[in-house]
Amino acid sequence: MxxxxxxxxxxxxxxxxxxxxxxxxxxxxxxxxxxxxxxxxxxxxxxxxxxxxxxxSKARALGFIMAIVFNVPCTMTVAAIYRENHSAKWIVLSIGYYVAFSLAISCVFYHIGLLIW
Known part of the structure; x- marks a missing residue:
């Protein structure tokens, strides 16, 4: 990116x-x-x-779209997670999971896009 x-x-x-x-x-x-x-x-x-x-490029745009789609949903969702669990540990773990997963899936789709275009 x-x-x-x-x-x-x-x-x-x-x-x-x-x-x-x-x-x-x-x-x-x-x-x-x-x-x-x-x-x-x-x-x-x-x-x-x-x-x-x-x-x-088209491949970079595809990877960016995947990063946005699988990114942290929004602050209200994070607040709901905290309200349900009352744990800052779960907030940090869920945000870390979303960021790591979205960047990993973005990398995969970027390389797929390089093969296509």
């Missing part, structure tokens, strides 16, 4: 909706705050839609 994609990966741990805003903010040349907070309502800029296929 590029550093921009990894930052989007990390922000998606908090909320999946922030992913589009972070990618839009990091890859666009516009105002970062406006791009991040308005991405959900306004959408992705046209220049970003043209730029992303040039910067991110």
């Amino acid at each position: 590029t550093w921009q994609m990894f930052m989007a990966y990390l922000s998606s741990m908090l909320t999946k909706e922030s992913l589009l805003g972070v990618i839009n903010a990091l890859y666009s040349n516009s105002d970062v705050a406006a791009a991040a907070f308005n991405a959900k309502s306004v959408g992705v800029s046209e220049s970003l839609a043209i730029l992303l296929p040039q910067v991110i």
